Amino acid sequence: MINSKILSIVVLLLFGIVSVKSTDLSECFDSRSTWYEAVEHGNCGYGPLMGPTGPGHRFIAAAATSLYNGSASCGECFEIYGPSGTQQVVVVDQCPDPGWCDTDFPHLDLSPQAFEVVIGNSLGVAMTTVKKVACDYVQGNIKLLMKDADTTPSWFEFMVYNHRIGIDHIDIETVDGKVYPLLRRLYNYWTFNQGVATFPIVARVYSIYGERVDIYIQSPDGNKQYEGEGQFTDANAKIFEDTCSAPLSVDKEGWIYNNGLVKPGNHPNPNLGWTDWSNGITVNWNDSSTAGVDADSKSVASATLGHNTGIQIGTDLPLNWSGIFTALEFYVKSDSTFNDLIVEFGSKSKTTPVTSSWTHYSYSLDTDLGAPESLGKPAVLKFRNAGSSSPKIYLDKIRLTPVASSASA
Structure with a gap:
């Protein structure tokens, strides 16, 4: 019965959470981020970001379909590690863009x-590393808003917000002791339509850890707020056990060309890895007409270079x-x-004899080539013909040498 729940809550607050399952908030995973401007009134139903049910700040994200998970990620926070810095964001919306957001890859569209x-402000998309964390901006108790509609004891909906950790499920207990599980909608409201509820009721809100917080609702009247x-x-003790780092935009072993231009992993991101930036010539990136450096080389890159033309390779x-x-390092003939x-x-160049x-x-990237701090756009790797003849050159096993490989060489 409802009165007995008050004692349960007191015990809960005194002795901590009731763990039903374990979820590691510190787990890091690969993600990808873009940005968008229409950040108000997201699909999670919080309304204006600075409004009464909003987070009160503008560091927010719209989650891709897989990460949105039927609105289960609404109100959850993620710490994002990117090439320029780290920021915690809260999910307030679902990202709808086809190609970016409707795949299984965990994409986050950021404010x-x-x-x-x-x-930063020079790119439109980048790879990131993400981990789920408890929301550090949340103050006070969990809150509930009854839907602004013609709610009745037989049909009502409410939204729960201002929670530090994600919600696993909610049920209600009526004054006569009946318990009803509620369905979570894609728009982040919880619906009762299972008969006639006898008020007052208690909404029993369970976290992803199984912890429970009760919210007492006096009537089904719409647009009422309850605390x-x-x-x-x-879970701050768990958040910082694992330190994530921003992922490399290229292969971590340094491969630029190895049986084709190399992209790291299998991430469906056109900005990852290395791309043909050649201008004025056609490069055959899969030339099998000549043997490569070793048995692993199934193909090489080749092109005929006129005066002052060259093979150019870059990464965004x-x-x-x-x-x-x-x-x-590379092989050439x-x-x-x-x-x-x-x-x-x-800023520097090396004349390279070819046979x-x-x-x-x-x-050396530093002393020989004068490489800039970032090898990303607009930096470009060039193999250029400075002579008057038009030779056909072949390249294989183009690689940035990792520090560990240099130390062991």
Whole structure:
């Protein structure tokens, strides 16, 4: 009965949570972030961000379909690690964009303010690392808002907000002791339509850890706000056990070309990895007409270079290489001896002799090539012909040498 629940709440507050299942808030996972401007009145139903049921700040996110999970992520917070910084955001909306948000990949569309902190203002999309955390902005007890509609004892809906940790499920207990589980809608309201509820009732709100907070509702009247008897326990002790880091936008082993231009993992992101930025020439990135460097080489890259033309390779996203990579290494050969190949990846260049046999070169990113702080756009790797002839060159096993590989060499 309802009166007995008061004692239960007191015991709960004194002795902590009732754990039904364990969820690791500190787990890091790969994500991808874009940004959007229409941040008010998101699908989670919180209304204006600075309004009475909003989070009170603008560091928010719209979650992709898989992450939104039928509105289960509404009100949950995620800490996002990107190339420019780290920021906690709260989910207030569902991201609708096809191609970005309707896949299984955990995409987060950020407010401009959050995107600026995490990624900066020079990009439109970037890979990020994310972990779920307890919301640090939440103050006071959990709250509930009855839907502004013609609610009755036989049909009513409400939204629960201002919770530090995600909600697993809600049921209600009526004054006569009956308990009814509620359905969570895609728009983040909980619906009762299972007969006639005898008021007052108690909404029993369970966190993803199984902790319960009760909210007493006096009547089914719409647009009424109620405050819960407490707040979910803040799991700060778990949040910082695992320190995430921003993911590299390229292969962590440094591969630029290895049987094709390399993209890290299988992430469906056009900005990841390396892309053909050549201009004025056609590069065959899968040339199998000649043997590669070793048995693992199924194909090589090839192109005929006229005067001052070259193979150009780039990556869109920031790539701060210091402490991660030390050098550029590659194998090259030509259809004839050729002494005018210029390799550039920054303020300096290296003249590179080429013969008809595979030759390995390794150039320091710093001292040999004068590489900029970031190898991402607009930096570009060039293999340029400075001579007057038009040789056909072949490239294989192009790689940024990782620090560990340099140390063991």
